[in-house]
Amino acid sequence: MDDLSEREQAILFEWTRSVLDAAVYAGLIVPPWRPTEHVYSLLHGYFGLGFTPEEGAEALFARRH
Numbered sequence: 654m655d656d657l658s659e660r661e662q663a664i665l666f667e668w669t670r671s672v673l674d675a676a677v678y679a680g681l682i683v684p685p686w687r688p689t690e691h692v693y694s695l696l697h698g699y700f701g702l703g704f705t706p707e708e709g710a711e712a713l714f715a716r717r718h
Contacts, residue, residue, distance in 0.1 A: 669696050671706035672713070679707075681714035 657665065669688075676682045688696070692713065699709040 665697065665700050668700050668706060668709075669693070672696060672699075672709040675706045676710040676714045679710060679714075681710060 673682070673686070673688070677684060677686075695713060696709060699712055704712065
């Protein structure tokens with residue numbers, strides 16, 4: 654995240670919170686849940702691809718085929 658400005662980091666932080674909120678709302682995770690560095694890295698990538706928080710939650714936590 655060193656490549657992001659402070660403003661971009663703040664936006665990414667809020668987006669990440671929204672992803673986790675969406676995951677809880679969808680029943681994909683149960684609090685308390687703590688993301689790892691790997692999860693943060695994945696979320697950073699999803700954010701860069703323009704995913705919505707709901708799409709990020711689905712991509713990260715949803716059951717696979």
